[in-house]
Amino acid sequence: MFLRLSTRLLNISIASLCRAKQLEKAEAAIIDGIRLGVLPDVVTYNTLITGYCQFVGFDAGYSVIHRMKEAGITPDVVTYNSLMAGATRQHSLPHCLDMLEEMLNMGIIPDVWSYNTLMHCFFKLGKPDEAYRVFHDILLKNISPCQATYNIMINGLCKNGYIHNALMLFRNLQRHGYIPEIVTYNILLNSLCNSRMWKDMMRLFEELRESGHNPNAITYTTIMKCCFRCKRFKEGLEIFMEMKRKGYAYDLFSYCTVVGALLKSGRRQDTNNCIVHMIKIGYELDMASYNTLINWHCKEGKLETAYNLLNVAEERGEDCDKYTHTILINGLCKAGDIDVAQRHLNHMKLMGFDSLVAFNCFINALCKFGHLDYALQVFHSTDTKDSFTYSSLVHNLCKAKRYRLAAKLLLSCIRDGMRTLKADQRAVLKGLSLTGSKWDAKKFKQKMRIAKLLYY
Known part of the structure; x- marks a missing residue:
C-alpha cells in the first residue's frame, strides 16, 4: 500500500x-x-x-x-x-x-484517441479525404466515437475550407441523435464568421439559444467580430451589450474589437467613450490594445499622441510589431509626411519586419500626392510587392492616362503569378481603345490571355 x-x-x-x-x-x-x-x-x-x-x-x-x-x-x-x-x-x-x-x-x-489523433494529423496537413477515411474506419471497427471525434471532424472540414460539408455532417449527426456541445457550435460559428456568412451564422446562433445551451464569452465575441466584419455595427454593439448584461467577463480583446469597429464606422465620440471606459476599468494593455489606440489617434490626425503612446508601450516592456509600424506609416502617408514615412519604412525593413502592407500604403500615398514617377522608381527598386501593389499603380497610371505603361505593368503582374483585379483590366482595355486603336486593345487582350495560361 x-x-x-x-x-x-x-x-x-x-x-x-x-x-x-x-x-x-x-x-x-x-x-x-x-x-x-x-x-x-x-x-x-x-x-x-x-x-x-x-x-x-x-x-x-x-x-x-x-x-x-x-x-x-x-x-x-x-x-x-x-x-x-x-x-x-x-x-x-x-x-x-x-x-x-x-x-x-x-x-x-488502438483506441478512439489513436484514430482521433491520426484524423487530426491528416486535417492539419490539408488531407481531408484521408481524414474522412479514418473517421469511416472508426465506424466500421465498431469503435464508439466521442464528442472530440465529431469536433475534430467538423473543425478539420471547416479549417480546410469545407464549411458546407461540416454543416451537412453536423445536421446528419443531429438526425442520428447527436447532441452537440457548445464547443461544436463555436467551431461552426467561427468558421461561418471567417467566411463572412453572416445570415447563416445568425441562424445557427439562434438555434444555439433555442437548444438550451448558454452562449459563452467565446460565442459572443465570435458573433460580435463577424457583425463588425460584415459592417453590421448596430447588431455587433447589441451583442456586446447583451454580453455585458449577462455578466460575461468581456475581456480586452472584446473591447478592442468594439473600438476597432467604432473607428471604421466613423463614430468618434462613441470610440472615445469606449476607450475611456476600457482604461477606467483598469485593463493592463497589451501591444494589440496599444495598436488599436495608436490607430485611433492616427485616424484623428494626432500623430504626436500616437508616437507618445508608442513610447509608453515600449517603456512598459511591450515590443512594437509590424502592425504598429504599418499603422504609423499609414498615418504619416495620409498626413502627407512622405519623407518621414519613407524613413520609417526603411527603419522597419532594417528591423526585419514584414513591410509589405506598409510599402503598399507608401506607394499609394506617392501616387495620391502626384509623385507617380517616383512611385514607379520605388516600385522597381524592391522585390517587396504583391497584387495590391500592382493594382495601386495600375489604377493611378490609368487616372493619369498612361495606359500603355499600365498595360505593361498589368502583364508583369500576371507573369509574376499574381491575380489582377477585373476592374484594372477593364480600365486598361478601355483606355487603350480610347487613346490608341482597337488593335492595341485586342493585342493586349491576347497577351493577357496567354500570360494567364502560362503563369496561373
Whole structure:
C-alpha cells in the first residue's frame, strides 16, 4: 500500500514538473525515486513522454520508450497516443503512421484517441479525404466515437475550407441523435464568421439559444467580430451589450474589437467613450490594445499622441510589431509626411519586419500626392510587392492616362503569378481603345490571355 501511494505521489510530482517545463528536474525526480525504492510505472513514463513531446519534440519523447523497456515496463496505448500527438504537433505524418504501425505490431489495440489523433494529423496537413477515411474506419471497427471525434471532424472540414460539408455532417449527426456541445457550435460559428456568412451564422446562433445551451464569452465575441466584419455595427454593439448584461467577463480583446469597429464606422465620440471606459476599468494593455489606440489617434490626425503612446508601450516592456509600424506609416502617408514615412519604412525593413502592407500604403500615398514617377522608381527598386501593389499603380497610371505603361505593368503582374483585379483590366482595355486603336486593345487582350495560361 505504501509503495503504491508513493508511486502515485511520484507521478503527481512528475506531472507538475512537466507542466512547468522542468523536464530535467522530472528526470532527476525519477532517479531519486528509484534510489528511495519507489519504482516508476507506465504512467510515470507516459507523463514524461507527453512533456518531451510538448516542449522538446517527437524524437525526445520517443527516446523514453527505450528506457521504459530497459526498466521492464511495457508501453501501452496511452504511450503511443502521446507520441502520435507529438508527431502531429510537428506536422509529421510519417512518424504518426509509424507509431500506429508499431502499436499494432506490439499487439496493442488502438483506441478512439489513436484514430482521433491520426484524423487530426491528416486535417492539419490539408488531407481531408484521408481524414474522412479514418473517421469511416472508426465506424466500421465498431469503435464508439466521442464528442472530440465529431469536433475534430467538423473543425478539420471547416479549417480546410469545407464549411458546407461540416454543416451537412453536423445536421446528419443531429438526425442520428447527436447532441452537440457548445464547443461544436463555436467551431461552426467561427468558421461561418471567417467566411463572412453572416445570415447563416445568425441562424445557427439562434438555434444555439433555442437548444438550451448558454452562449459563452467565446460565442459572443465570435458573433460580435463577424457583425463588425460584415459592417453590421448596430447588431455587433447589441451583442456586446447583451454580453455585458449577462455578466460575461468581456475581456480586452472584446473591447478592442468594439473600438476597432467604432473607428471604421466613423463614430468618434462613441470610440472615445469606449476607450475611456476600457482604461477606467483598469485593463493592463497589451501591444494589440496599444495598436488599436495608436490607430485611433492616427485616424484623428494626432500623430504626436500616437508616437507618445508608442513610447509608453515600449517603456512598459511591450515590443512594437509590424502592425504598429504599418499603422504609423499609414498615418504619416495620409498626413502627407512622405519623407518621414519613407524613413520609417526603411527603419522597419532594417528591423526585419514584414513591410509589405506598409510599402503598399507608401506607394499609394506617392501616387495620391502626384509623385507617380517616383512611385514607379520605388516600385522597381524592391522585390517587396504583391497584387495590391500592382493594382495601386495600375489604377493611378490609368487616372493619369498612361495606359500603355499600365498595360505593361498589368502583364508583369500576371507573369509574376499574381491575380489582377477585373476592374484594372477593364480600365486598361478601355483606355487603350480610347487613346490608341482597337488593335492595341485586342493585342493586349491576347497577351493577357496567354500570360494567364502560362503563369496561373
